[in-house]
Amino acid sequence: MSHLLVVDDDRNIRSSLQKLLTKAGHTVTTLASGEEALQQTGAAPDAVLMDIRMAGLSGLDTFRQLKDRWPRVPVIMMTAFGTTETAIEAMQLGAYEYLLKPFDVPALLKTVEHALATRRLTQAKVLLEAEQPDETAERIIGRSPAMFEVYKRIGQVGSTDVTVLIRGESGTGKELVARAIYQHSQRAQQPFIAVNCAAIPETLLESELFGHEKGAFTGAIARRLGKFEQAHGGTLFLDEIGDMSLPTQAKILRALQESRCERLGGHESVTFNVRILAATSQELEARIRAKQFREDLYYRLKVVTITLPPLRERRADIPLLADYFLRRFSREFGSAVKTLHPDALTVLQQSAWPGNVRELEHCLKQAVVLSHGEQLLPEHLHLEGDVLEPVVVARAGASETLADAVERTLRERPGMALQTMTEAVEQALIARALEQTQGNQSQAAKLLGITRATLRDKLERYHLQPHVSVSAPATVSNA
Helix, strand or coil, X not given: CCEEEEECCCHXXXXXXXXXXXXXXXXXXXXXXXXXXXXXXXXXXXXXEEECCCCCCCHHHHHHXXXXXXXXXXXXXXXXXXXXXXXXXXXXXXXXXXXXXXXXXXXXXXXXXXXXHHHHHHHCCEECCCCCCCCCCEECCCCCHHHHHHHHHHHHHHCCCCCEXXXXXXXXXXXXXXXXXXXXXXXXXXXXXXXXXXXXXXXXXXXXXXXXXXXXXXXXXXXXXXXXXXXXXXXXXXXXXXXXCHHHHHHHHHHHHHCEEECECCCCEEECCCEEEEEECCCHHHHHHCCCCCHHHHHHHCCEEEEXXXXXXXXXXXXXXXHHHHHHHHXXXXXXXXXXXXXXXXXXHHECCCCHHHHHHHHXXXXXXXXXXXXXXXXXXXXXXXXXXXXXXXXXXXXXXXHHHHHHHHHHCCCCHHHHHHHHHHHHHHHHHHXXXXXXXXXXXXXXXXXXXHHHHHHHHHCCCCCCCCCXXXXXXXX
């Protein structure tokens, strides 16, 4: 339940807002003056709704002082006397939104929910693997070489203001990385605003980003601030940037170049100071070639690139992720589950995970909710994707040729055929090299043409024993 603070010298407004917001499920504290607001002690509220014109200390003067005490709390300014100068001043101070009385109730409630969502994103901790444990924080989990590169990049760019493009398949954790960058930045006490460009209809995305004036289009019954304005002084995360239309891309590019924009239906420029983090699961280079993404915007966004590997390419991290999610959901749901049965872990490690870490998370969340006892068993796991049977090195006399394996893999593993065959052949080669060298990893690495460190990584990734005995050339069986 969220705690809202309402500051207004009009008793009727205070009473109406208290009833409305309480009915919406919030805890509401009402105060009659800015002086009373400044006397508040204890925990910060989750959001503040404050009148601009009040007897005594004005709302803007109160906001200036509250901002030092509660820098991350979104403040929604309210007034019955809307002027351009007042709106500009409120936004320059860092107000989350600027609402005119009398209120449009659905719009007011929507603004409050958006402000609370921003507050949750700003508050939620995201820790890297190497940082000190915190049971309340979300974590980016992984000890594979690819993940260590991600941690390194976060550390390198966190304290700067450069634009970062985060790339990776859906479900790999791009928003977590964006929030980790934000929390390691000099803007960590300022807003973090996230926009999923793929989830908002194209006709509404421009209004969402840049805002609109009253009457700009049908349904625009009041002025609305855009995300660029709301993120002023902080960080704006543009998720799935590759899904935007070309006209919107052009307006985004101009806004980034000039640090200013115009609300829909407006004629005045709104300046902002934001750091941009962008993410995409699209192959932007292919979209540029297809004339679906602007090349100039692409280079504007990719000052620094962080690429997240899919889960299938870092299977050695699955036990770490499974343990983290198991502990997290057991604590969250008061479950007795404490451990994962080895067979259940084997099932997890053999899954294709097309939804990556997000799919693994949802799978274990469901399993913890539905399980009984202290150990999670294979039957508790409900996987929607394919489960890969272990790659088997063929014995002498195996009848399946490489050509047969290729044909079967193309038939049985559409969309993953190349990866499946590549991994199968790689495992078979490693196993054969270790057999020929009697398990000597240095000699096996030379035979394969890779470093010993790379060989160790692959042994861990594929869960191979250092010495695997085979007696015939490898083919693929049920890969």
